[in-house]
Each structure stands twice: as structure tokens, then as C-alpha cells.
Amino acid sequence: MTELAQLLINGAAAGCIYGLIALGFVLIYKATEMVNFAQGDLMMLGAFVALSLIAGAGVNYWVAFAGAIAVMAIFGYLLDAVVLRRVIGQPQFAIVMLTIGLGFMFRSAASMIWGTETRGFETPFTGGVVRIGNFVIADVSISIIVGTALLCLLLYLFFRFTRIGIAMQAVSQNQLAAYYMGIPVKRIFSLIWAISAGVAAVAGILLAPVVLIDVNIGLIGLKAFAAAVLGGFGSIPGAVVGGVIIGIIEQFSGIYLKEGFKDIAAYVVILAVLILYPQGMFGAVGRKRV
Amino acid sequence: MRFQFKTRYEQDIDLFRDNVDRFWYGALAIALLAAPLLLHEFWIGELSYVFILAIAGVGLMILTGYTGLVSLGHAAFLGIGAYTHAVLLKMGLPLVVTVPAATLLTAIFGAMIGFPALRLTGVYLAIATLAFAFIVEQALSRWDSVTGGFAGFAVPKPEIFGITLTDTVPFYFVSLAFLVFSIWATLNVLRSPVGRAFVAIRDSEIAAQSMGVNLAAYKTLAFAMSAGLTGLAGTLFAHKISFLAPDAFNILLSIQLLLMVVVGGLGSIHGAIFGAIFVGALPQLIAILRDFLPGTIARQPGLEPGIFGTILVLFILFEPLGFYGRWRKIKLYFSLFPLYKRATFKRQKSYTKSERFR
Numbered sequence: 152m153t154e155l156a157q158l159l160i161n162g163a164a165a166g167c168i169y170g171l172i173a174l175g176f177v178l179i180y181k182a183t184e185m186v187n188f189a190q191g192d193l194m195m196l197g198a199f200v201a202l203s204l205i206a207g208a209g210v211n212y213w214v215a216f217a218g219a220i221a222v223m224a225i226f227g228y229l230l231d232a233v234v235l236r237r238v239i240g241q242p243q244f245a246i247v248m249l250t251i252g253l254g255f256m257f258r259s260a261a262s263m264i265w266g267t268e269t270r271g272f273e274t275p276f277t278g279g280v281v282r283i284g285n286f287v288i289a290d291v292s293i294s295i296i297v298g299t300a301l302l303c304l305l306l307y308l309f310f311r312f313t314r315i316g317i318a319m320q321a322v323s324q325n326q327l328a329a330y331y332m333g334i335p336v337k338r339i340f341s342l343i344w345a346i347s348a349g350v351a352a353v354a355g356i357l358l359a360p361v362v363l364i365d366v367n368i369g370l371i372g373l374k375a376f377a378a379a380v381l382g383g384f385g386s387i388p389g390a391v392v393g394g395v396i397i398g399i400i401e402q403f404s405g406i407y408l409k410e411g412f413k414d415i416a417a418y419v420v421i422l423a424v425l426i427l428y429p430q431g432m433f434g435a436v437g438r439k440r441v
Numbered sequence: 442m443r444f445q446f447k448t449r450y451e452q453d454i455d456l457f458r459d460n461v462d463r464f465w466y467g468a469l470a471i472a473l474l475a476a477p478l479l480l481h482e483f484w485i486g487e488l489s490y491v492f493i494l495a496i497a498g499v500g501l502m503i504l505t506g507y508t509g510l511v512s513l514g515h516a517a518f519l520g521i522g523a524y525t526h527a528v529l530l531k532m533g534l535p536l537v538v539t540v541p542a543a544t545l546l547t548a549i550f551g552a553m554i555g556f557p558a559l560r561l562t563g564v565y566l567a568i569a570t571l572a573f574a575f576i577v578e579q580a581l582s583r584w585d586s587v588t589g590g591f592a593g594f595a596v597p598k599p600e601i602f603g604i605t606l607t608d609t610v611p612f613y614f615v616s617l618a619f620l621v622f623s624i625w626a627t628l629n630v631l632r633s634p635v636g637r638a639f640v641a642i643r644d645s646e647i648a649a650q651s652m653g654v655n656l657a658a659y660k661t662l663a664f665a666m667s668a669g670l671t672g673l674a675g676t677l678f679a680h681k682i683s684f685l686a687p688d689a690f691n692i693l694l695s696i697q698l699l700l701m702v703v704v705g706g707l708g709s710i711h712g713a714i715f716g717a718i719f720v721g722a723l724p725q726l727i728a729i730l731r732d733f734l735p736g737t738i739a740r741q742p743g744l745e746p747g748i749f750g751t752i753l754v755l756f757i758l759f760e761p762l763g764f765y766g767r768w769r770k771i772k773l774y775f776s777l778f779p780l781y782k783r784a785t786f787k788r789q790k791s792y793t794k795s796e797r798f799r
Binding site: 180186234237238241243244245247248249251252253254255256258259260261262263267366373376377380384410411414415417418419421422425426 | 511582746
């Protein structure tokens with residue numbers, strides 16, 4: 152029983168990271184119809200920026216947390232304003248290729264700046280545990296779950312109650328109509344990229360104490376596709392719930408199935424969902440317009 | 442400017458446009474056949490590698506360039522082809538069995554992935570093929586009894602009439618023959634109703650469906666053909682790398698294959714060949730580039746994928762039609778000499794092009 156609960160908690164913590172990355176995909180996809188294959192690499196960059204601030208500049212963890220989010224948000228804004236805005240209206244394929252190319256560039260740049268060895272940094276959560284009755288929860292897991300919940304709440308309030316948030320919803324529903332209403336669609340796109348990059352930075356920083364960071368942790372982003380697909384690609388709560396489910400499935404397949412299944416569990420879920428139930432849990436997949 | 446007047450119906454579906462075309466392709470064929478006499482063995486080896494890439498490129502071009510379906514998992518098909526071929530050879534079967542068997546098996550896998558493709562458009566398909574590629578890579582490394590696991594195994598060297606086919610020069614001719622066969626077969630398919638259906642699906646699925654094209658059947662067929670050709674390339678690839686290990690068929694190889702069709706120019710067989718030449722030559726170019734870069738950057742291990750990514754980004758942004766598109770522009774510039782206008786190839790400006798159904 153305790154083992155089961157333990158697995159669930161660990162899975163949920165890992166799944167929250169997938170959920171956060173998937174959240175980044177979904178935000179961008181909903182608003183701009185682009186799928187960002189470089190989301191995992193943005194997460195990697197966020198973690199490394201935090202590393203530089205903490206280990207390099209020696210600032211406080213919380214300041215570094217905010218700093219890394221700000222740096223990544225600016226980076227995301229510029230990325231859209233300089234590169235991705237140029238391909239608006241081109242086929243999906245071009246955008247997929249473009250973001251894959253960008254992902255490789257980020258990884259290469261990161262390995263040149265920070266080196267290829269794995270690194271870690273000190274956080275207030277490292278090593279600590281909470282005991283409730285019989286079972287033990289690492290502080291790190293709690294920080295990830297609580298952080299994800301807070302971020303989701305924040306995003307919900309932002310999209311529900313602020314002017315820009317509502318403008319973003321309008322853009323995601325109908326870009327042309329939003330443009331006619333005087334919403335600066337291009338700037339909104341860039342802001343969404345900024346938010347998405349900021350969310351990726353949060354994921355990277357929360358993940359850092361669990362796995363040491365290196366230039367290849369961005370590959371987690373590919374597993375986060377499973378979360379987004381399961382949640383119905385285009386649904387924000389779906390992304391987070393999907394992420395948690397994927398995380399739990401992975402933990403269980405690591406224990407109960409043969410070695411190696413843990414690594415591909417997420418991909419098997421993708422294929423199964425796409426074949427059997429392509430609209431996902433929360434989404435609606437429509438036919439293409441002529 | 443040269444105008445071509447078509448006086449017979451056969452001219453419409455002719456493989457070569459006119460006698461000038463025939464002359465140049467004939468000259469190219471003679472040059473390629475004479476190459477082993479003139480070039481150093483190293484370059485012959487490189488050329489055969491380019492041929493293998495070109496076969497896979499033609500395969501991917503059918504899918505991506507002509508049917509408009511994205512695959513991020515073609516390295517998996519290359520891997521399935523290579524492993525099937527090598528494992529069957531190791532069991533002592535002759536080449537005439539192993540090569541068709543590998544091609545066929547890969548085509549079946551392609552059809553299996555292509556079957557759900559009816560429901561999946563664009564991004565979903567890209568994700569599904571990516572997931573498939575990871576699963577295949579894991580399967581290759583975990584299925585120890587057949588694939589040798591992570592350690593891999595050496596590919597047997599087959600002989601026919603006392604000639605070891607994997608020696609540089611015989612291998613060059615075998616690769617060339619396979620490439621010519623693939624191009625010929627692909628061109629024939631593309632000018633048949635099947636090929637026209639592929640192009641119709643690429644340009645508008647709904648329009649194609651309205652004209653009576655069975656989407657499910659043709660998408661599955663496109664996947665099967667594409668995978669089959671890639672599997673054929675895989676059989677040669679196995680001999681080229683001569684030692685099979687699962688990490689040879691990772692995501693980077695899939696991206697290289699895609700890079701090939703994008704950089705070469707989507708929607709043309711020329712594009713696949715240009716792309717193969719470019720990707721085949723890239724390691725050499727990077728080696729030359731390293732000499733010019735400052736030492737701190739040139740020694741970086743991450744340089745090569747970074748350069749791949751940069752090239753991909755630059756092409757998508759500035760020359761989405763690839764090398765073949767650039768070549769056509771240059772040709773048109775000279776044939777229209779003082780009258781060329783840039784707007785000829787200008788893409789339609791679109792603010793947003795929604796693919797959503799509302």
C-alpha cells in the first residue's frame with residue numbers, strides 16, 4: 152500500500168514536469184497553431200540560466216528563479232519576434248522543421264556555453280524529506296507538485312481576469328476577428344511565446360534538483376508530447392492532467408514491466424491514444440478546412 | 442527562351458522532356474559509370490554513401506514532398522531494413538531473398554504506421570512517427586537474441602561470382618543500380634494515377650476526397666512505398682556502416698533525412714538528389730570549416746548538430762524551395778534574361794492560415 156502511494160507521488164511529480172512542458176506546447180498551439188518542438192530545449196536553457204545565476208553569480212535561489220523566468224520570457228519574446236513571425240501562414244511542416252532546427256541550435260549553443268558535463272545546483276529542497284505516517288515524500292517532489300499547481304492557478308487567473316489574457320483567448324479563437332477588434336495579434340503571439348518560455352524555465356528549475364541538468368534534458372520535451380496528446384492538444388487542463396497520468400504510467404511500467412519499457416511507455420501511450428482516441432481527454436480534433 | 446510544343450500525347454508523360462534533357466542525363470550516366478576509373482577510392486566510397494542517402498531521400502520525398510505527410514521517424518525504417526537484411530544474411534540466405542524481404546518487411550511496417558495516418562494530419566502524424574522511431578530504437582537495443590542488443594554485430598560480406606560486393610568499386614555500382622532503379626520506379630509511379638492522387642492529397646485533402654481519391658488507401662500506400670524504398674536504402678546502409686548498432690538509427694538520422702528533402706527542395710526528385718549530395722558532403726564541409734573557426738568553437742562536440750539545425754532554420758526562412766528551387770530561379774533568370782521578375786516565385790502572402798475547423 153505504501154509502495155503504491157509512493158509510486159503515485161513520484162509519478163505525479165515527474166508527470167507535473169511533463170505537464171508543464173506540455174502546457175508550453177499547448178499555449179503556443181492554441182494561440183498560433185504552431186507546434187514548438189524546441190519546448191524541451193527552452194526548458195534546458197531555463198535550467199542553465201538558473202544554474203549560471205546560482206552557481207556563477209551566487210544569487211539567492213528565489214531571486215535566481217525569478218531571474219531565469221524573466222530571462223527566458225525575454226528570450227521567448229525575441230525568438231518569436233525575430234524568427235517565428237516570418238513563417239506565419241506557411242505550412243505546418245515548415246514550422247515543425249524550423250522548431251526542430253532551433254532545438255538543435257539551442258542544444259549546440261548550450262553545450263558551447265555551459266559544457267557537456269552534467270551539473271547541479273543547490274536548492275532549498277535538495278535532500279529534505281517529509282514523513283507522513285508510514286511513507287516518505289521528498290521535498291523536491293512536493294516542490295514540483297505545489298509549484299505546478301500554483302503556476303496553473305496563476306495562469307488561470309491571468310487568462311480569466313486580465314485584459315491581455317482575454318485578448319490572448321480572443322486570438323486563439325479567431326485571429327482575424329481579433330485583429331479587426333484592434334488586438335495587436337503579432338505582439339500577442341510574441342507575448343504567448345514569452346509566457347511559454349517562462350513556463351519552460353519553471354519546469355527546468357523545478358526539475359533540476361531531481362535529475363542533474365545537462366544539454367540533453369530537453370529530450371524530456373518529446374515525452375511531454377504524450378502528455379499534450381493524451382490531454383487533447385489544445386486543452387490547458389488536459390496538458391497537466393495528461394502529464395500526471397504519463398508520469399504515473401511511467402513509474403508503474405518501470406516497476407511492473409520488463410526493463411526498457413519505462414523509456415518507451417510515453418511513446419506507446421502516444422501511438423495508442425492517436426490510433427484509438429485521437430481527440431484526447433479534453434480536446435476536439437476537427438477536420439481540416441478547405 | 443526555349444518553348445516546347447507538344448505534338449503527341451506520349452510527350453506529356455515522357456520521362457525526359459526533350460532531346461537536350463536526354464543528352465545531359467546520358468552524359469551524367471557515362472560520367473558516373475566512368476567515375477571509378479578517374480576518382481580516388483575514397484571519393485568512390487563517399488559517392489556510394491550519397492547514392493544510399495539519395496535512395497532514402499527519394500523514399501522520403503514520395504511521402505513528404507509528394508503526399509505532404511511529415512515523417513520524423515524515417516531512421517526507424519532505415520534501421521528495420523538494415524537489420525532485417527543483415528539478420529537474414531547471417532542466417533545464410535542469399536541476397537536475392539534478403540533484399541526483397543527487407544524491403545517488403547519495411548513496407549509492411551510503413552503501412553502499419555500509415556494506416557492511422559488517415560486520422561492524423563500534420564503535427565499529430567509527426568509526433569506519431571517520432572514515437573514510432575523511439576519504440577523501434579528501443580526494440581532494436583533490447584531484442585538481444587536477434588539484434589545483438591547494444592553491442593550490435595558485424596554485417597556479413599556477401600559474394601557473387603567471386604566478387605565481394607562490399608568492396609568499394611562493386612559496392613559503388615550496386616548502389617548506383619539501386620538508385621537508378623528507385624528513381625525510375627518512383628518516376629513511373631508519380632506519373633501514374635497513383636502519383637497524381639498523392640499530389641492531390643498534398644494540395645488539398647478535401648478536394649482530393651471530393652474527386653474520389655480514397656484517402657485511407659492512398660496515404661497507407663504512400664507510407665508503404667516510402668518505407669519500402671527507405672528499407673531498400675537500409676540494406677545498403679548496413680553494408681556501408683558494416684557494423685550494426687541501434688544508436689546508428691537515432692533521431693539525428695531522421696532529422697538528417699528530413700534536412701535532405703527540405704534543403705534539396707520539396708516536391709521534386711531532383712531535390713532528393715541535391716539534398717543527398719549536400720548532406721553527404723556536409724561532414725567534409727564541416728571538417729574544412731573547423732580549420733577556419735577559432736579553436737574554442739571548432740573543438741566543441743556539439744558543433745555538428747548545431748550546424749545541421751542552423752542550416753535547416755536558414756533554409757526554411759530564406760529558401761523554402763531548397764536547392765532545386767534556387768536552381769530553377771537561376772535558370773529562369775537566364776532564360777528570360779532582362780525580363781526576370783522576383784515576384785514569379787513569390788509565395789502568396791497570408792496573414793494567418795488556419796487549419797482548424799470552426
